Amino acid sequence: MIRRALDAARAAALFALLAGAHVWAAGTAIDSGDAAATRAADITRDYGLSKDKTECLLFDTADKGRYFLVRVRENHSASCGGEPGVSPVLFFLRIRKRDGYTVTTAYDGERYRPLKARSND
Numbered sequence: 001m002i003r004r005a006l007d008a009a010r011a012a013a014l015f016a017l018l019a020g021a022h023v024w025a026a027g028t029a030i031d032s033g034d035a036a037a038t039r040a041a042d043i044t045r046d047y048g049l050s051k052d053k054t055e056c057l058l059f060d061t062a063d064k065g066r067y068f069l070v071r072v073r074e075n076h077s078a079s080c081g082g083e084p085g086v087s088p089v090l091f092f093l094r095i096r097k098r099d100g101y102t103v104t105t106a107y108d109g110e111r112y113r114p115l116k117a118r119s120n121d
Contacts, residue, residue: 028100033061036068039100040093044072047115049106050090056080058087067096072106 030036037059045054052074060071070093076082091106103112 030068030095030097030100033063033068036061036070036095039095039102040070040072043093043102043104043115047118049104052080052090057090064094066098067094069094 030039040059040061041054041057044050044057044059050057050072056075056077056079058073058075060073062069062071072090072093073087074080074082074090076084076086078084091104091109092112093102093104093106094112095102103114105112107113107116
């Protein structure tokens, strides 16, 4: 009986931990490409997905039905540096419309992965 209570407490603690990890990664519905671009900029900054300043990045959105696909590119300009006319893709974000849940290719450049916990730097 005590063992069952401990197992239930562990399961509840694990559930709370997992639910807390997705608080920022999911929450508010995203209803437009502009909202998806703003969300992508916030995530990129808050999760440290790029060392570039937000104003030196471009966020291209595409409506894919249930989610927005956001292509994050460097913005090469006089104030940001880089070769003018060149705008390399850094990574992609998929932002689910119903709740804003986000996955990204920023970590390995190929596979979509959930956002990692934010560092407190």
